[in-house]
Amino acid sequence: MLRNSRTERLVALVLVAPFLAIYLLAFVYPTVQMFRISFTDAPLIGAGRWVGLDNYLRLDNDPMFRRALWNTAYFVLMTVVPGTLIALLIALGVSRLKGRFQAIVLALFFLPYILPVSVVYLIWDWTLNFQFGIAMHVLDWLGIPRVPVFKSRVWFLPAVAGVTIWWTAGFSILLFLAGLRSIPVEIYEAAALDNSTRWTTFRRITWPLLWPITSLVFTIQLILQLKIFDQVYLFSIGGRPNDNMVLVYYVFQKAFQQNQGGRAAAVAVTLFVLVVVVSVLQFQLLRFAERRRR
Amino acid sequence: MNAMAAQRWNFWGGIITALTLVWAILWAFPLYWGVISSLKPDDEVIRPYIELWPETPTLENYISALTTTQIGAWYVNSVAVAVGVTIITIFISMLCGYAISQLRFPGRIVLWWLILASFMVPTSALIINHFVLVANLGLLNSWAGIMLPQLIHPVIIIVYKQFFDQVPKDFREAAVMDNASEFGILFKIYMPMNWGVTTALSIVCFIWTWNAFLWPFLSVTRTEMMTITVGITQVNDAFGVYYARQLSAAVLAGLPVALAYLFFQRRVTEAITLSAGIKG
Amino acid sequence: MAGIALSGVSKHFGAVEVIRDVSLDIQPGELVVFLGPSGSGKTTLLRMIAGLESIDEGTLTIDGVRSENLAPGRRNVAMVFQNYALYPHMTVAENMAFGLRNIRVAPDVIGQRIAEAARILEIEALLQRRPSQLSGGQRQRVAIGRAIVKEPKAFLFDEPLSNLDAALRARTRVELAELHQRLKSTMIYVTHDQVEAMTLADRIVILNNCRIEQMGSPVDVYARPASRFVATFVGSPAMNILPVTVSGSGDRLNARLTDGSLVELPGAPVNMDWRELGVRPESLTVVAEGNETSATATVVERLGERTLVYARLADGTQVTAQDRGLSSVKAGDAVRLKFDTAALHLFAADGSAWHAR
Amino acid sequence: MAGIALSGVSKHFGAVEVIRDVSLDIQPGELVVFLGPSGSGKTTLLRMIAGLESIDEGTLTIDGVRSENLAPGRRNVAMVFQNYALYPHMTVAENMAFGLRNIRVAPDVIGQRIAEAARILEIEALLQRRPSQLSGGQRQRVAIGRAIVKEPKAFLFDEPLSNLDAALRARTRVELAELHQRLKSTMIYVTHDQVEAMTLADRIVILNNCRIEQMGSPVDVYARPASRFVATFVGSPAMNILPVTVSGSGDRLNARLTDGSLVELPGAPVNMDWRELGVRPESLTVVAEGNETSATATVVERLGERTLVYARLADGTQVTAQDRGLSSVKAGDAVRLKFDTAALHLFAADGSAWHAR
Amino acid sequence: EETVTWWDFLGGGDGVRMKQMISDFNTAHAGKIKIDATTLEWGTPFYAKVQTSAAVGEAPDVMTYHASRIPLAVSQDILEEITAEDMSKMGLSASDFAQTTMGAVTVDGKQYAVPLDTHPIVLYYNRVLLKKAGVLGDDGRPVGMKNKEEFTATLQKLKDAGVEFPLGSVTADGNFMYRTIYSLVCQQGGELLTGNEFLAGDNGKKLANALAVLQGWTKAGLQSTYTDYPATVALFTSGKAAMMINGVWEVPTMTDLAKQGKLFDWGAVEIPVIFDKPCTYADSHSFAIPKNKGKEISPEKRAAVLEVISWMDKHSLFWATAGHIPAYKPVTETAEYKAMEPNATYSTLTANMIFDPKSTKAGVAGPIFDIMSNYFVPTLNGEMDPGEAVKSIKEELNSM
Numbered sequence A: 001m002l003r004n005s006r007t008e009r010l011v012a013l014v015l016v017a018p019f020l021a022i023y024l025l026a027f028v029y030p031t032v033q034m035f036r037i038s039f040t041d042a043p044l045i046g047a048g049r050w051v052g053l054d055n056y057l058r059l060d061n062d063p064m065f066r067r068a069l070w071n072t073a074y075f076v077l078m079t080v081v082p083g084t085l086i087a088l089l090i091a092l093g094v095s096r097l098k099g100r101f102q103a104i105v106l107a108l109f110f111l112p113y114i115l116p117v118s119v120v121y122l123i124w125d126w127t128l129n130f131q132f133g134i135a136m137h138v139l140d141w142l143g144i145p146r147v148p149v150f151k152s153r154v155w156f157l158p159a160v161a162g163v164t165i166w167w168t169a170g171f172s173i174l175l176f177l178a179g180l181r182s183i184p185v186e187i188y189e190a191a192a193l194d195n196s197t198r199w200t201t202f203r204r205i206t207w208p209l210l211w212p213i214t215s216l217v218f219t220i221q222l223i224l225q226l227k228i229f230d231q232v233y234l235f236s237i238g239g240r241p242n243d244n245m246v247l248v249y250y251v252f253q254k255a256f257q258q259n260q261g262g263r264a265a266a267v268a269v270t271l272f273v274l275v276v277v278v279s280v281l282q283f284q285l286l287r288f289a290e291r292r293r294r
Numbered sequence B: 001m002n003a004m005a006a007q008r009w010n011f012w013g014g015i016i017t018a019l020t021l022v023w024a025i026l027w028a029f030p031l032y033w034g035v036i037s038s039l040k041p042d043d044e045v046i047r048p049y050i051e052l053w054p055e056t057p058t059l060e061n062y063i064s065a066l067t068t069t070q071i072g073a074w075y076v077n078s079v080a081v082a083v084g085v086t087i088i089t090i091f092i093s094m095l096c097g098y099a100i101s102q103l104r105f106p107g108r109i110v111l112w113w114l115i116l117a118s119f120m121v122p123t124s125a126l127i128i129n130h131f132v133l134v135a136n137l138g139l140l141n142s143w144a145g146i147m148l149p150q151l152i153h154p155v156i157i158i159v160y161k162q163f164f165d166q167v168p169k170d171f172r173e174a175a176v177m178d179n180a181s182e183f184g185i186l187f188k189i190y191m192p193m194n195w196g197v198t199t200a201l202s203i204v205c206f207i208w209t210w211n212a213f214l215w216p217f218l219s220v221t222r223t224e225m226m227t228i229t230v231g232i233t234q235v236n237d238a239f240g241v242y243y244a245r246q247l248s249a250a251v252l253a254g255l256p257v258a259l260a261y262l263f264f265q266r267r268v269t270e271a272i273t274l275s276a277g278i279k280g
Numbered sequence C, D: 001m002a003g004i005a006l007s008g009v010s011k012h013f014g015a016v017e018v019i020r021d022v023s024l025d026i027q028p029g030e031l032v033v034f035l036g037p038s039g040s041g042k043t044t045l046l047r048m049i050a051g052l053e054s055i056d057e058g059t060l061t062i063d064g065v066r067s068e069n070l071a072p073g074r075r076n077v078a079m080v081f082q083n084y085a086l087y088p089h090m091t092v093a094e095n096m097a098f099g100l101r102n103i104r105v106a107p108d109v110i111g112q113r114i115a116e117a118a119r120i121l122e123i124e125a126l127l128q129r130r131p132s133q134l135s136g137g138q139r140q141r142v143a144i145g146r147a148i149v150k151e152p153k154a155f156l157f158d159e160p161l162s163n164l165d166a167a168l169r170a171r172t173r174v175e176l177a178e179l180h181q182r183l184k185s186t187m188i189y190v191t192h193d194q195v196e197a198m199t200l201a202d203r204i205v206i207l208n209n210c211r212i213e214q215m216g217s218p219v220d221v222y223a224r225p226a227s228r229f230v231a232t233f234v235g236s237p238a239m240n241i242l243p244v245t246v247s248g249s250g251d252r253l254n255a256r257l258t259d260g261s262l263v264e265l266p267g268a269p270v271n272m273d274w275r276e277l278g279v280r281p282e283s284l285t286v287v288a289e290g291n292e293t294s295a296t297a298t299v300v301e302r303l304g305e306r307t308l309v310y311a312r313l314a315d316g317t318q319v320t321a322q323d324r325g326l327s328s329v330k331a332g333d334a335v336r337l338k339f340d341t342a343a344l345h346l347f348a349a350d351g352s353a354w355h356a357r
Numbered sequence E: 001e002e003t004v005t006w007w008d009f010l011g012g013g014d015g016v017r018m019k020q021m022i023s024d025f026n027t028a029h030a031g032k033i034k035i036d037a038t039t040l041e042w043g044t045p046f047y048a049k050v051q052t053s054a055a056v057g058e059a060p061d062v063m064t065y066h067a068s069r070i071p072l073a074v075s076q077d078i079l080e081e082i083t084a085e086d087m088s089k090m091g092l093s094a095s096d097f098a099q100t101t102m103g104a105v106t107v108d109g110k111q112y113a114v115p116l117d118t119h120p121i122v123l124y125y126n127r128v129l130l131k132k133a134g135v136l137g138d139d140g141r142p143v144g145m146k147n148k149e150e151f152t153a154t155l156q157k158l159k160d161a162g163v164e165f166p167l168g169s170v171t172a173d174g175n176f177m178y179r180t181i182y183s184l185v186c187q188q189g190g191e192l193l194t195g196n197e198f199l200a201g202d203n204g205k206k207l208a209n210a211l212a213v214l215q216g217w218t219k220a221g222l223q224s225t226y227t228d229y230p231a232t233v234a235l236f237t238s239g240k241a242a243m244m245i246n247g248v249w250e251v252p253t254m255t256d257l258a259k260q261g262k263l264f265d266w267g268a269v270e271i272p273v274i275f276d277k278p279c280t281y282a283d284s285h286s287f288a289i290p291k292n293k294g295k296e297i298s299p300e301k302r303a304a305v306l307e308v309i310s311w312m313d314k315h316s317l318f319w320a321t322a323g324h325i326p327a328y329k330p331v332t333e334t335a336e337y338k339a340m341e342p343n344a345t346y347s348t349l350t351a352n353m354i355f356d357p358k359s360t361k362a363g364v365a366g367p368i369f370d371i372m373s374n375y376f377v378p379t380l381n382g383e384m385d386p387g388e389a390v391k392s393i394k395e396e397l398n399s400m
Ligand SMILES: Nc1ncnc2c1ncn2[C@@H]1O[C@H](COP(=O)(O)OP(=O)(O)OP(=O)(O)O)[C@@H](O)[C@H]1O
Pocket: C013, C016, C018, C036, C037, C038, C039, C040, C041, C042, C043, C044, C045, C191, C192
């Protein structure tokens, strides 16, 4: 198409400028700063001395950092894979339903997703409350000893992971449903004519055709869950934050509770790099898996 | 499929449907339980047995949540921040998405890759420097301060670009032949043609902002400046059993988004799939 | 090779009746085309035979076996879908093998059958590709291949050509006809394109309004349409239908057109309430001179080997006539039109029809 | 009403040449069709006239004004896009008004023009609807209406019918022809469908391989194709092209087909390196008896008013022949084919052609 | 009019009292000074906010502060000094306060806050249940307050009488249990910090003893397990727990509930002597002026702030209804105060109070708190052996 490139550039500049300004101010600049202060001993606010790699070296034998790293990994493991699978199962169930009925059931599964984390926290803290939670009455009734879910080291992360799955599954369910809807009915009809059983149909048709969505859900979940903070913070209130330490929480603690901006930034950089590496790696891995399938 | 549904898959199909239903009810039960509990008086809340309906329903907890906390102010803050972030984000993202999709200018590819890359970057890693930045700008405890770091949603630009890419170029050319200017094309053709996307993206952006916790929690110290998501974690008012009061505050905080969802269910679900880059 | 018999078959979706009391006998090896306008129930009928829709009433017999309650896979028929429904994540070979593996056919047998089908369809080179790497025509063949390997009792096609472009459609049509000659298998073919039906069918079943309107060979259907509907639906450009008043007696029947001109009707039965005269464009030709109906050409379409002349009679009635080769008639010209009395049709108020031959 | 002249126009995308040295003179009021296979540059040429593509070399004159450097909006031509490109969020009336508002035409003038265009196109009732509420054919008309209100010097159409289904396409084609007769405006119409070209054009410009292959009236192009390419491209089913060896001298030239049979060529020039004989299916007819070429029918397509017989000569050469009406020939039958000596074409190695008439 | 921005962390029953006092103050100073108060969440969140706010100049003009945390705050340089001149402007003098209290707000001879109260922990009890179990003395106080065996027996009797939780303890939150445990260490004459060493000598053993007692109660089912703060209060007020060890700040919760007729007959006494001598942990709420970076407080505002502090201290008789023991002696010496219940009942314990060690590591939500509380929860609920816990605590504290 015939274009007047000078006007076009000018217009482009005008259109891109607002975003670029905010992007530079609220994203690029803080990112650069984060890297910079991670090499200093700055407090949260104010300048610090250049300490080189000191902050990073100290992480190496910082038990709290290790715990944070481990807990984060543990949490990711417990949310991402089961979360994806559960969402898939739910989506498969919901996709069978029709019309209004489907809308209602979907709403039941989806509602948690649109709630603020603090509401989710209050609801589950209440539901699983060790003294008064309804879940404990159910356990009593089943003759199972009560479980102090958010107060014990063993149960805390699994429980928060469970709540997180409950909270975020709606998103994945919708993606899966969109994926399922995009598989033409004819494919299933062809499979039926091909004598395919329910299980074969799932394994040989649905699952492979859903793979791109599955990997998308997986990636989104992974990036999201590595950033875990809100739930752990909230459920730890009046509990055992140090046992439940995760990376972002550690950044928060170092920076905002202990006023060690530089060291916090080093943790933040670690997280930053971790997320980027993991998502790049995972992207490659999934691509590889897909290629092998071909 | 009807014949099959009618015949051999019928039995297992029925079981699966039933299981899905039961599961859905269990899934949503905590929500129900939260709402029901918030309607119970203090002594009922902590009864040691399951009571699916309040014996003496009361709004006392809501009244107390509304009167003893600054929930009104929190609402105003949340609405202001969420609306502000939504409008600004949508607007700048649309402009930027349009430019990247439709215009040729130096640095376009670089910009596009930057935006794609920042999709992966965890903003929560930036809290320290966001805090420093907003503090230096003197914006702590202000709407602008709560909004600023939340204005970066690369995914919205990505979705906009994809949509603008999909507009057949015929429209652009038809408009050019109709003597429309570049801004005319954007605001009179592309923007109105994609109202659906804009609404959908606005809805998700609103939900995200309304639900944001970490940053509002960090950047606000004054109770009256808190957003509702942060505010309700502060409702630990005096006297005895406070669970119901907390839950009533939670219900109040969740209600607007929940209602919005129930009213615009189709739009919201569409919006969510859109935000993941899938066309619904 | 198996016969298929439908008897008194009905179907409704909710309150809407879609198929009403259809009976039909398909001979082994026959290629039957279901032809009808959109919504006439062609697809539904086909899917009922395949087992993808239940049959509300009536019986279905495939190869002598009562089948209305058999699962789709058990009926041993193969279907080629409009958009082919190839499994996008499997190679061509895997697509073909899928159905056979499900019934545990031995791997070497599967290999043989695939090779054989690929040979017939000339898709040997494509076996390791995925559907997305194929052109429309190639996909079409793979879909047929997937059907062939099952060695089914019958092939069911639902508008298999409608996704192809015009040129490819014409070519594939010919290929399909050849394939049928080679395989000699029972085939049911759904289309709403009358050219396809005319060129492919051993027998055409014309569906309209949930019922069978006519059933017969292409020649029959074209030359002796059972009803006004069939007359206008089959043939392109469509048959001219002109309101007439018929008068005269014995062998000397005449039809008076609305513009006043008379058309002779040798041999037409008297004493019927004839309302309309049908004449196909090729039987209404432009002639140089003579005592014929006169009209004004409005649009002239030169198709090369013939020319269509859209014309208006004196009273404004629109007709389509034909001239041979590249006609010199221009829009606006006055033309004389000649009715070929050996190829006229009459339609009565009660729906019955008479054909000059 | 304005003439359009292209002179020595070229265009390339990067290293790929798309239009090479095209010159063309379009008379005011003429309807010119650009016909050619996919990728031949039809669209590109049209867009160059519209101003949507730059012209690398050569000149473009619209209504006497040198225009190759004018902005699209300034050339005062209107374009109807393949998928109409109606603004989906505007009503029909707004769609029409948009272009006029942009050049600040007075509102009452806009109103008048819309009313006038709507009257011509019979879309008065649709003015307040949105494109999504219109049928394909209605959209088509609105797209034309949007062009009409601009009172352009020329209308440019890029395959405007390709999105319509067959029946609607045929009807709309007739409507378009009528519209042109009424408006008498300059129109350029791009298509790769030769039927459209034949039926609509005052003049057909056949593009192939970046160049103009032939330019002439439909009759010309059909009866006297300038090249083998034109011969095979125009006409459906395509002209049979048979390799021949020509022998004899003076008036008594004969062509020997590969199966050994002889075809007389009355009046063909000698001393040319004739390589191929062209004959259209309608000039290669099935005859009952006689000393003609014999062949075996492979597929028989009964089209109603004529029957196409795909046949194989003794040496396996495929030909398409025609029989009148509903032929009784069946696949597998031996048939005798008669060449209409008055409608033969010869093609030489150097691309030149000779036509019997 | 000067607006004084005020932060506190008083969310419980005492918060209501404080709001009342603020409103009274505003009425009394209408047109001159207005307090603009914000209540933040107690503990870590509050102190994290104070710290970050002070660093960016967003801190309030005055705030409540735990005396125990003042050394830490001073080391972070976020508090303004309260000079002698300030004290005299307020019409206060060091002698108006108990020496221990005053000492708690002084670091290196400089005063950094003005104490408002001292708030020990006490034992709340449900007279109805105790009576039912036969463990209510004729004086209306629980029996078995003299030693471990006696008290355990009391608890056991309650249990036998069908009380679900004889003792309600905040066993899910080490921060709160720290107070009880520290008290029990003190009852053995132990201390946390000796010179620069934590849990030197047999102090570790004493801590283990304290933990063992509590763990014993858990194991015997005498104490609520994994109970967070609100649940503990709820257990007690709903009659599920017969006794509760908690801060005096819950007194108003009880009095107000009782006033509404929603509570049983209750009482509060000094915590029992489990070991050798009576000793109770206490802290002090005080007023401090944050040092706002880059934002000097104006003299007028400072004067207003001092007026606020002074007024609050002088009117702290009302504050006493929040359960706390006013720090300002002229108030505690009034007859009105002396007649106040239940304060009078437990006022004897002032003699037995112990404050946190004076260390930059100490204080509410400080490092010691953090480290110890992390081990308390598993130990108290029987997940961890007391000796093991003490070992780890000792290691971690000393490696800080
Ligand atoms: N699942 C369904 N539920 C309700 N009505 C249906 C369903 N499937 C088809 N119909 C209706 O049944 C009638 C026949 O549909 P069918 O698809 O058989 O028509 P068709 O002849 O194949 O038409 P087309 O040529 O458009 O494919 C239509 O009126 C259609 O609307």
